[in-house]
Amino acid sequence: MLRIDTPPPHGGRLEERVVRDPELGKKLAKSCAATYDIKPTLSDGVPIRNVYREIMSICYGFFSPVEGSMKKAEVERILKERRLLNNWIFPYPLVFDITEEELKDLGVTVGDRLLLRLKGKPFAMIDIEEIWRIDNAEKLATKTFGTPEDNPEVVQEAFNAKMPGWVIYKSLNPVVLAGKYTIINEPTFLKPFDRFWLPPVKSREEYARRGWKTVINHQTRNVPHIGHEFLMKDAGFTGDIEPCHGIQVNAIIGVKRAGDYPDEAIIEGHEAVNLGGYIKPERHIVTFTLWDMRYGNPLESMLHGIIRQNMGCTHHMFGRDHAAVGEYYEMFATQTLWSVGIPSFGFPASVNDVPYGLLIRPQNMREFWYCPVCNEIAYSECCGHTKEKQKFSGSFVRGMVAEGIFPPKVIFRPEVYKVIVKWWKEFNYPFCNAKYVKEKELRLEVDLPDMDI
Amino acid sequence: MAKYMSVLLDDKRMEAIKGSGLEEKIDKMFGGALNAFTLELSDAKAKEVMDAFFTARVDSRAFITDVPIAFCRTLFEEIAKAKSLGDDVIDAVLARVDEIKEAADKESEFLPVPEF
Ligand SMILES: [Zn+2]
Numbered sequence: 001m002l003r004i005d006t007p008p009p010h011g012g013r014l015e016e017r018v019v020r021d022p023e024l025g026k027k028l029a030k031s032c033a034a035t036y037d038i039k040p041t042l043s044d045g046v047p048i049r050n051v052y053r054e055i056m057s058i059c060y061g062f063f064s065p066v067e068g069s070m071k072k073a074e075v076e077r078i079l080k081e082r083r084l085l086n087n088w089i090f091p092y093p094l095v096f097d098i099t100e101e102e103l104k105d106l107g108v109t110v111g112d113r114l115l116l117r118l119k120g121k122p123f124a125m126i127d128i129e130e131i132w133r134i135d136n137a138e139k140l141a142t143k144t145f146g147t148p149e150d151n152p153e154v155v156q157e158a159f160n161a162k163m164p165g166w167v168i169y170k171s172l173n174p175v176v177l178a179g180k181y182t183i184i185n186e187p188t189f190l191k192p193f194d195r196f197w198l199p200p201v202k203s204r205e206e207y208a209r210r211g212w213k214t215v216i217n218h219q220t221r222n223v224p225h226i227g228h229e230f231l232m233k234d235a236g237f238t239g240d241i242e243p244c245h246g247i248q249v250n251a252i253i254g255v256k257r258a259g260d261y262p263d264e265a266i267i268e269g270h271e272a273v274n275l276g277g278y279i280k281p282e283r284h285i286v287t288f289t290l291w292d293m294r295y296g297n298p299l300e301s302m303l304h305g306i307i308r309q310n311m312g313c314t315h316h317m318f319g320r321d322h323a324a325v326g327e328y329y330e331m332f333a334t335q336t337l338w339s340v341g342i343p344s345f346g347f348p349a350s351v352n353d354v355p356y357g358l359l360i361r362p363q364n365m366r367e368f369w370y371c372p373v374c375n376e377i378a379y380s381e382c383c384g385h386t387k388e389k390q391k392f393s394g395s396f397v398r399g400m401v402a403e404g405i406f407p408p409k410v411i412f413r414p415e416v417y418k419v420i421v422k423w424w425k426e427f428n429y430p431f432c433n434a435k436y437v438k439e440k441e442l443r444l445e446v447d448l449p450d451m452d453i
Numbered sequence: 454m455a456k457y458m459s460v461l462l463d464d465k466r467m468e469a470i471k472g473s474g475l476e477e478k479i480d481k482m483f484g485g486a487l488n489a490f491t492l493e494l495s496d497a498k499a500k501e502v503m504d505a506f507f508t509a510r511v512d513s514r515a516f517i518t519d520v521p522i523a524f525c526r527t528l529f530e531e532i533a534k535a536k537s538l539g540d541d542v543i544d545a546v547l548a549r550v551d552e553i554k555e556a557a558d559k560e561s562e563f564l565p566v567p568e569f
């Protein structure tokens with residue numbers, strides 16, 4: 001009775017909307033009424049989102065049970081109570097948005113199939129079930145993330161142009177083509193992403209192959225310092241009658257902001273933790289999900305729970321300021337959602353304790369610091385040496401990296417630091433600069449095979 | 454009130470100050486895993502630094518932070534040269550302010566890769 005088993009996917013079954021037979025893919029492409037080249041969403045000319053990442057995450061089942069671009073009624077229900085039309089909980093509207101001019105040029109209507117090209121090649125299609133309009137994108141953006149008046153439990157400040165998620169929704173085009181997506185020409189991942197691609201069907205197979213029943217997930221958009229490593233190790237002791245069998249790192253890979261670490265360094269940096277034997281590879285796995293971070297703290301944590309439950313994880317680590325930027329949300333808003341719920345977002349109880357909710361279990365953690373008295377990386381709720389403690393301040397660590405100081409082992413493992421330097425050489429910069437951000441959105445994470453239609 | 458600046462020391466930097474007599478002024482951080490100098494700046498010198506670099510700020514421990522990376526690199530070079538942690542070092546760094554600012558302008562796009 002005490003054993004915990006792999007949870008079913010959110011919504012009951014994994015969506016996999018990928019055609020792997022090229023002949024069938026070609027046939028489907030030929031059945032399309034028009035062709036559309038996927039473009040990034042821009043803000044002041046800067047790419048801030050690419051819908052291709054949503055199509056990938058939907059079609060490979062990360063966002064199950066979502067199957068495509070949402071209808072108007074579904075978006076309205078999400079904004080009201082964070083539920084899909086089939087009742088399963090879901091945090092964000094996901095839409096395929098185009099301009100009025102593009103709609104006119106395409107000449108498509110309900111019932112048509114639209115071929116979507118990426119990097120000039122056939123990629124996916126959408127079966128148009130509804131065409132609707134976003135009347136006011138700024139209002140949609142604000143409703144997506146909340147306001148201090150409507151969501152006083154967790155929202156402290158009104159969202160504005162410094163909040164990337166809010167800017168994404170505010171920048172959407174007015175016409176939404178709603179309907180199911182299907183990938184008809186399977187992309188191949190660029191290096192180094194190719195060896196970390198493990199969509200839900202595959203991750204479940206991999207856990208089973210390794211004999212893992214209990215798996216705890218670590219969310220990341222960072223190169224791991226020792227504080228992260230000890231969070232993973234210590235949270236890994238959660239489990240059922242024994243610690244979790246597996247510790248999974250699932251990196252969110254998507255549009256970058258200047259100052260972030262490059263995605264390549266993040267994912268290989270986590271791999272270096274297991275290659276260095278700090279968490280041995282038999283117990284540790286590094287994977288990623290394509291998604292342009294919205295920084296919606298509690299809402300983002302719900303999406304993280306959905307993604308990792310779909311992947312087969314039983315547990316999920318949540319810390320302070322989870323997927324947060326600025327101080328829009330209260331710093332423990334995510335833990336509030338996963339412990340007592342946030343009624344104004346539609347959750348009078350934890351997302352685990354509502355109908356059509358989640359089965360993945362939260363592990364709400366405080367923080368880790370270095371304590372010279374304990375002589376260890378200490379957990380804030382254990383270590384009583386508040387005067388002597390030395391925190392892993394983000395700006396301190398980044399300053400040390402930028403100055404080219406070889407960090408001591410209590411900050412970065414040398415194997416991890418060498419990954420930072422490897423990509424620093426590649427991009428002439430240890431963090432994402434304007435050039436990296438721009439080139440990344442042209443390169444994306446995939447290439448597509450040729451498909452003659 | 455005095456202000457402070459921290460200068461981190463890795464193995465390469467420790468090598469560069471060997472025999473300078475500065476070794477005894479090293480502060481240990483992270484249980485001795487990280488070495489650093491702590492410079493104490495007079496109010497006048499602190500003001501000169503703050504005035505020269507608009508990003509600079511003073512944190513809750515009275516440490517000056519957020520100066521250009523080039524400033525930190527130059528600061529260590531001058532310490533190693535003068536074998537001192539006094540205001541004279543800050544003067545030597547400020548004498549190179551144009552060079553630092555030129556490097557700082559490129560810092561958002563380029564940072565030299567460390568060689569080990
Ligand atoms: Zn302690």
